[in-house]
Amino acid sequence: MNNIFTSPRSILAARHARGKFWRGVFFSSTLIGLIALAALILTILNRAAGLVVITDAVDRNSLAGRPLTELTRPELVTILQDHLTRTRLRTLERNNGPLDSLDEETLINLVMEQVVKPTIRKSYTLAETLFQRAAIEQEIAAMRAETPNLQVEFRSWLNPGFLTRSMSATPELAGVRTAVLGSLWIIAITILVAFPIGVGAAIYLEEYASENRVNRIIQTNIDNLAGVPSIVYGILGLAIFVRTLSHLTSGAVFGIQGSNGRTILSAGLTMALLILPILIINAQEAIRAVPASLRQASYGLGATRWQTIWHHVLPNALPGILTGTILAISRALGETAPLILVGASSLINKDPTGVFSFFTALPIQIYNWTARPQPEFRNIAAAAILVLLVVLLSLNSVAIVLRNRLSKRGT
Amino acid sequence: MQKELITHPPLADAGSIRAIHLKKKPRLGEMFIQGFLFFCGAVSILTTLGIIYELGKESLLFFQMPGVTLIEFFTRTEWQPTIGKFGVLPLVTATLMTTFFAMLVALPLGLSAAIYLSEYASPRARSILKPILEILAGVPTVVYGYFALTTMTPFLRLLFGDQVQVYNTLSAGLVMGIMILPLVCSMSEDALSAVPQSLREAAYGLGGTRLETALQVVVPAALSGIIAAFILAISRAIGETMIVALAAGAGPNFTFNPFLSAETLTGYIARISGGDVAYDTPDYNSIFAIGLLLFGATLLLNILSRRLVARFREVYE
Amino acid sequence: MTHETNNHYAIETRGVNLYYGNFRAVKDVDLQIVPQKITAIIGPSGCGKSTVLRSFNRMNDFVPSFRMEGEILFHGQNIYAEDVDPVMVRQRIGMVFQKPNPFPKSIYENVAWGARINGYKGNLDELVEQTLRDAALWDEVKDNLKKSGLSLSGGQQQRLCIARALAVKPEIILMDEPCSALDPIATLKIEELMRELSRQYTIIIVTHNMQQAARASDYTAFFTMDDDRAGLMVEYGETHQIFTNPRDQRTEDYITGRFG
Ligand SMILES: Nc1ncnc2c1ncn2[C@@H]1O[C@H](COP(=O)(O)OP(=O)(O)OP(=O)(O)O)[C@@H](O)[C@H]1O
Numbered sequence: 001m002n003n004i005f006t007s008p009r010s011i012l013a014a015r016h017a018r019g020k021f022w023r024g025v026f027f028s029s030t031l032i033g034l035i036a037l038a039a040l041i042l043t044i045l046n047r048a049a050g051l052v053v054i055t056d057a058v059d060r061n062s063l064a065g066r067p068l069t070e071l072t073r074p075e076l077v078t079i080l081q082d083h084l085t086r087t088r089l090r091t092l093e094r095n096n097g098p099l100d101s102l103d104e105e106t107l108i109n110l111v112m113e114q115v116v117k118p119t120i121r122k123s124y125t126l127a128e129t130l131f132q133r134a135a136i137e138q139e140i141a142a143m144r145a146e147t148p149n150l151q152v153e154f155r156s157w158l159n160p161g162f163l164t165r166s167m168s169a170t171p172e173l174a175g176v177r178t179a180v181l182g183s184l185w186i187i188a189i190t191i192l193v194a195f196p197i198g199v200g201a202a203i204y205l206e207e208y209a210s211e212n213r214v215n216r217i218i219q220t221n222i223d224n225l226a227g228v229p230s231i232v233y234g235i236l237g238l239a240i241f242v243r244t245l246s247h248l249t250s251g252a253v254f255g256i257q258g259s260n261g262r263t264i265l266s267a268g269l270t271m272a273l274l275i276l277p278i279l280i281i282n283a284q285e286a287i288r289a290v291p292a293s294l295r296q297a298s299y300g301l302g303a304t305r306w307q308t309i310w311h312h313v314l315p316n317a318l319p320g321i322l323t324g325t326i327l328a329i330s331r332a333l334g335e336t337a338p339l340i341l342v343g344a345s346s347l348i349n350k351d352p353t354g355v356f357s358f359f360t361a362l363p364i365q366i367y368n369w370t371a372r373p374q375p376e377f378r379n380i381a382a383a384a385i386l387v388l389l390v391v392l393l394s395l396n397s398v399a400i401v402l403r404n405r406l407s408k409r410g411t
Numbered sequence: 412m413q414k415e416l417i418t419h420p421p422l423a424d425a426g427s428i429r430a431i432h433l434k435k436k437p438r439l440g441e442m443f444i445q446g447f448l449f450f451c452g453a454v455s456i457l458t459t460l461g462i463i464y465e466l467g468k469e470s471l472l473f474f475q476m477p478g479v480t481l482i483e484f485f486t487r488t489e490w491q492p493t494i495g496k497f498g499v500l501p502l503v504t505a506t507l508m509t510t511f512f513a514m515l516v517a518l519p520l521g522l523s524a525a526i527y528l529s530e531y532a533s534p535r536a537r538s539i540l541k542p543i544l545e546i547l548a549g550v551p552t553v554v555y556g557y558f559a560l561t562t563m564t565p566f567l568r569l570l571f572g573d574q575v576q577v578y579n580t581l582s583a584g585l586v587m588g589i590m591i592l593p594l595v596c597s598m599s600e601d602a603l604s605a606v607p608q609s610l611r612e613a614a615y616g617l618g619g620t621r622l623e624t625a626l627q628v629v630v631p632a633a634l635s636g637i638i639a640a641f642i643l644a645i646s647r648a649i650g651e652t653m654i655v656a657l658a659a660g661a662g663p664n665f666t667f668n669p670f671l672s673a674e675t676l677t678g679y680i681a682r683i684s685g686g687d688v689a690y691d692t693p694d695y696n697s698i699f700a701i702g703l704l705l706f707g708a709t710l711l712l713n714i715l716s717r718r719l720v721a722r723f724r725e726v727y728e
Numbered sequence: 729m730t731h732e733t734n735n736h737y738a739i740e741t742r743g744v745n746l747y748y749g750n751f752r753a754v755k756d757v758d759l760q761i762v763p764q765k766i767t768a769i770i771g772p773s774g775c776g777k778s779t780v781l782r783s784f785n786r787m788n789d790f791v792p793s794f795r796m797e798g799e800i801l802f803h804g805q806n807i808y809a810e811d812v813d814p815v816m817v818r819q820r821i822g823m824v825f826q827k828p829n830p831f832p833k834s835i836y837e838n839v840a841w842g843a844r845i846n847g848y849k850g851n852l853d854e855l856v857e858q859t860l861r862d863a864a865l866w867d868e869v870k871d872n873l874k875k876s877g878l879s880l881s882g883g884q885q886q887r888l889c890i891a892r893a894l895a896v897k898p899e900i901i902l903m904d905e906p907c908s909a910l911d912p913i914a915t916l917k918i919e920e921l922m923r924e925l926s927r928q929y930t931i932i933i934v935t936h937n938m939q940q941a942a943r944a945s946d947y948t949a950f951f952t953m954d955d956d957r958a959g960l961m962v963e964y965g966e967t968h969q970i971f972t973n974p975r976d977q978r979t980e981d982y983i984t985g986r987f988g
Pocket residue numbers: 748753772773774775776777778779780791793
């Protein structure tokens with residue numbers, strides 16, 4: 001008998017072929033995500049190192065006939081005194097202290113900055129450096145014909161000096177120290193404010209809140225806040241912390257003069273509001289994962305609610321809460337838009353000294369350097385991005401380790 | 412009759428027992444702690460009220476300025492608050508364009524990747540692929556802006572020639588799509604994995620192939636969760652700032668040409684507030700009016716998305 | 729008001745109805761628990777045994793939809809009165825749960841914790857040793873007090889949970905199917921322990937195991953479900969009488985069905 005359901009072989013084959021085809025499509029989509037990530041990383045690495053062609057305003061080797069690093073401190077001071085005007089020297093001494101008292105490294109930096117004034121004529125990407133060497137050599141030879149004192153060197157834009165130098169208008173002398181310190185200060189405030197409030201709110205919602213209208217509104221509100229664009233938090237920070245509360249955030253109430261609300265404190269508070277909903281939701285999940293039997297055991301022994309929470313719920317939820325907090329913090333570290341609104345300024349080269357300092361931050365520096373048209377700024381932006389990504393990656397590794405420890409203990 | 416079955420047991424002499432104090436004593440410490448915790452929860456309400464109050468107040472001032480009317484705001488095609496041109500349309504169209512290109516990338520790729528991860532990938536492959544995609548979600552958006560400017564735009568210029576401006580909405584949109592892809596993927600994957608295994612088994616049992624099961628049974632069952640992911644993605648794209656601030660262009664431009672530079676709502680806010688914007692100027696107030704527009708639009712989308720997710724949960728939990 | 733009389737049942741319920749939302753889970757229970765005896769509560773699944781038991785130390789307070797009518801007296805004092813602190817009730821009426829649920833802390837800490845939070849002033853080490861001895865666990869764990877409570881076997885964990893309850897020095901211990909997750913030997917140990925404990929403590933145990941109720945208890949209450957799914961107490965009396973000479977057909981069916 002003929003089975004009417006038995007489709008001809010060809011139809012079945014077609015169905016399988018279709019299956020194979022779409023499987024390929026689905027897989028490729030996943031692959032595209034991975035390729036995008038690779039492209040992103042390569043883009044940054046590509047710009048973070050490569051050949052550079054430098055010319056000095058005053059040839060650095062002609063200054064004393066020897067390389068600068070071999071000179072003594074008095075010799076360096078003499079060079080500065082010989083090449084700079086009196087007013088310029090006075091300004092320098094005002095900013096840095098008397099020249100005689102400075103250490104060798106600072107002096108060399110000053111000589112480079114003030115006298116040698118190296119300018120980058122051309123910088124090549126890593127890919128160009130590696131794969132188009134011949135073309136580069138030709139181009140450099142042509143440049144040499146015009147300007148004789150050219151220096152060609154392979155430069156990693158991410159170097160120790162980049163981490164320890166402060167902001168500068170010349171890309172090869174610029175560094176991220178001030179920006180990194182700014183970011184750290186901001187994050188410190190963010191954690192101090194957001195962690196206790198966030199965990200507190202999570203405990204309230206999970207352990208205390210009864211099913212009533214007020215608590216439902218709080219929960220819904222938190223869920224909605226988590227989706228508000230970060231720039232809106234920036235606007236809120238501008239209006240509340242920078243402007244309305246400027247007495248507090250500028251430090252005026254503590255007797256600090258001549259400041260305004262565009263300070264680290266404002267930035268930290270704004271970031272705290274921004275990550276609060278995320279932190280609360282993560283902490284809630286961690287608290288919810290603590291088995292109810294543990295709470296019952298505690299209550300059954302005549303413990304109060306807070307004793308139960310403090311001795312049993314929180315210790316068991318802690319790894320989860322910390323993981324969630326770290327993730328929220330890494331979000332805050334990379335946020336740029338709110339900081340623009342609350343007045344981060346990329347031109348700042350003084351290290352922050354406290355919560356009432358003006359500030360710049362790592363992502364702000366990246367933004368400003370990227371926005372400049374000169375390719376050298378793209379180079380240092382790439383180096384700064386590497387710094388930021390390394391920090392974020394380490395934070396996330398900590399979070400993953402914590403999470404794994406948590407899941408191991410659960411079994 | 413019931414009562415007869417219940418024997419009251421005799422009361423044995425139990426000896427003396429401890430005194431019984433069961434009365435409530437006020438536990439001041441506990442009450443204080445609970446009060447503090449409630450305050451923590453209420454901070455979020457204060458935040459929302461703060462946002463609404465400040466955006467509302469300053470926007471009101473904006474619309475009270477001479478020459479600004481709601482109608483003009485939503486219909487004129489020129490935006491130059493300092494010289495009295497208050498048509499928000501060019502910013503809106505730029506935002507819609509970048510969002511559109513972002514969705515062109517994020518939705519199909521995100522959903523396909525989710526289907527692959529949930530329906531095809533071995534547990535081992537998934538445990539490797541998912542975290543890698545999550546890295547993509549953790550990269551700060553300013554880095555994506557850098558990527559758009561230094562890689563995507565030159566690439567587009569390679570493809571389409573010099574008609575592509577250095578700043579353009581297409582490049583910003585496409586890169587934004589890459590940024591949002593992991594969000595779409597992980598939310599959709601959650602929805603797909605929540606579909607009960609029994610449904611898949613039923614489909615296989617009827618002779619369905621893996622593709623037919625995935626597309627005709629699992630995806631429809633997870634549809635509201637997937638749509639919720641899509642809506643959230645749109646909201647994310649509208650509110651995204653750094654990519655467009657870096658790559659889409661500075662300066663409003665009423666155009667539908669994806670190769671031209673045009674400023675979005677968020678890009679405008681970032682540019683204007685970049686310097687020290689003076690208080691109570693048209694610029695300052697306009698930030699809030701546009702912020703209100705952003706807040707309203709994203710809030711609506713978020714609520715819609717959460718509604719859909721909640722409905723989806725109801726079905727399967 | 730302070731009672732210092734022994735002229736009362738350990739627990740006495742008067743016209744108790746227990747609700748989850750609009751659903752009446754248990755109706756019209758009048759029950760007297762004799763001090764320092766073991767009372768078993770038996771009955772088919774879902775008839776409200778756990779609900780009744782948990783209402784004796786106000787563990788049901790944590791279920792938002794829970795509501796009760798009537799009075800539950802602890803030595804004559806209504807534990808549901810407005811001015812009663814549930815925490816204090818639970819200090820006097822401890823509980824052992826169906827699944828052993830030790831804290832993820834050391835054995836020592838598991839026992840000491842409850843005493844400490846309740847302001848125990850004496851020597852904790854002695855208390856821990858004494859209660860572990862009372863719970864017949866001391867010999868097995870005395871060398872490993874620092875080990876996690878979770879590292880013990882199921883039966884040991886359950887005895888640890890009993891020790892933990894004893895350390896708070898309650899008067900009544902509520903046990904909700906304490907042996908259902910244990911093997912027969914561990915079960916027997918717990919039964920012996922209960923017998924031992926009943927010299928000092930009032931014990932109320934919910935069990936599905938007929939033999940256990942018959943063997944281990946002095947009084948037995950039989951619950952069943954009515955047509956409206958509400959649980960009710962059918963018969964209550966001395967265990968010996970309930971098992972040898974049940975007066976109600978339903979009791980007899982249930983017991984013989986299980987013994988069958
Ligand atoms: N938290 C709750 N919310 C709503 N209804 C509940 C809750 N706990 C129990 N019930 C209902 O109350 C009734 C009695 O439940 P209970 O757990 O007291 O039964 P039980 O006699 O202990 O059953 P078992 O022998 O299976 O443990 C059941 O119908 C149950 O569905």
